[in-house]
Structures are given as structure tokens and as C-alpha cells.
């Protein structure tokens with residue numbers, strides 16, 4: 001599943017690939033990819049997908065914007081909201097529909113395809129001035145672009161919920177998924193099972209630095225023309241995630257895997273005691 005860094009890289013790719021180009025044609029292969037709102041449900045599809053996308057043709061795109069894992073892409077005063085869902089991505093191609101190609105945007109020199117095997121991803125049309133609200137609706141500040149200071153984090157995350165579980169709550173801060181929440185807690189030396197109301201001022205301070213550091217690390221490690229998803233069998237660039245029984249890069253202790261709210265969490269029992 002794409003996390004914030006993959007979505008940020010997707011944003012940069014769309015900007016790079018469409019720079020100075022004009023949209024010439026929309027190739028609509030799967031009308032259900034066009035939704036009434038930013039939704040992961042194909043049942044939210046609009047009835048008139050082709051008609052909704054048609055006004056984009058003949059316009060030059062602006063650089064896309066991002067909030068958390070949502071993208072907005074303005075074509076003049078008409079905007080495209082983009083949700084990648086579980087398997088959505090944008091690739092460069094030509095007029096030929098790629099495997100799982102849902103919507104193709106044909107520019108002068110390239111066709112940019114929204115491909116999505118599982119079909120949870122979707123596109124929606126909005127006036128450009130509504131895009132920022134659409135992207136941030138129901139979500140907290142962006143974990144990379146608007147990082148919170150320690151005292152702010154302590155105010156946002158209260159109660160007895162485990163910190164790792166709380167960090168995945170997108171309404172508090174947005175953009176941390178299962179991988180980067182675990183990695184950020186390892187960086188900060190905080191046990192993922194620690195209750196939010198048990199974190200010290202110093203732990204909040206360390207976490208406030210670890211979150212954007214981790215996301216920036218992942219963006220830098222993956223930036224380029226191809227996105228290497230860890231789940232796709234590429235090399236594992238992470239310190240603890242997916243490294244059960246391997247050595248912690250900081251202290252050589254054996255990394256453990258635990259389950260929290262039904263999701264895997266990885267930690268170093270030595271570095272993350274408190």
C-alpha cells in the first residue's frame with residue numbers, strides 16, 4: 001500500500017512528466033475509477049465519468065499538491081482529486097492500455113496512466129479552489145510538510161491508547177502508515193506499546209523529530225522515476241520493519257515482531273524499552 005513517501009514521489013513524477021504539456025485526450029477505460037468524492041469504494045462511481053473528465057482536455061496542468069496520502073492536480077480552474085487506494089499508481093506509457101490501466105491522460109509527448117489492480121483508488125473532479133479542503137478534510141496536519149513540535153504532539157495524542165496505534169489515526173496527524181510509524185518509534189527509542197499519556201516531554205520531543213526525519217529519509221531513498229515498494233520484493237531499506245529476528249542497526253539486539261490492533265509492529269527490545 002502506498003504510504004506518504006510513495007505519494008510524494010508520485011506527486012513529483014506527475015509534475016516532472018507533465019511539465020509544459022497540454023492535455024490532449026482522456027482515455028477512459030474504467031468509468032468506476034471516477035468517483036463522486038475522494039473515495040476508496042467503486043460503488044461511489046459517478047454515472048457520467050467521461051463527461052466529468054472532458055473539461056480537462058485542452059488545458060495545461062499545474063504542479064500537483066499533496067496532503068497526507070491524497071493528491072490534487074489542477075488544470076486551470078478545474079481540479080482532479082486523486083486517491084491511490086491500495087495499489088494505485090501513475091505510470092508513463094503510450095496509447096496502449098497497460099495492465100490494470102483505468103484512466104489515461106494523453107499529453108503531447110506521453111500518456112500518463114492511472115493504473116490500479118485492486119480498484120480502491122479513484123479520481124474525482126472539483127473546482128480547483130476546493131482542492132485543498134477536499135484533500136485535508138477529516139485529516140490532521142501533514143506529517144512531513146507541517147511537522148508538529150513535541151508539546152503539540154502531546155496535546156494531540158492523549159489517553160491510554162498505545163502510541164503506535166494512535167500514530168495511525170489520520171485525523172490526528174496524517175501520512176503515517178504502518179511502516180513509518182514503526183520506524184519513527186524506533187528512531188525515537190520509544191516502545192510502540194507505550195500509552196500516549198505515559199510519554200515524557202523528552203520522548204515527545206524525540207518523536208517530533210523522528211517522524212519527519214523518517215518520512216524524509218523514505219522520500220530521499222525512493223525518489224526517482226521508479227517507485228520501489230518494499231512489498232514488491234525489492235531490497236528492504238528499513239531499520240526494523242520486516243526484519244524480525246535480524247539485528248538492530250543501532251545495538252545489534254534481535255528485532256521483535258508484535259501485533260497491535262491486528263497489525264504487525266516491529267521493534268528493538270533494547271533501544272525501545274520506554
Ligand SMILES: [Zn+2]
Nearest residue numbers: 248251268271
Ligand atoms: Zn536496538
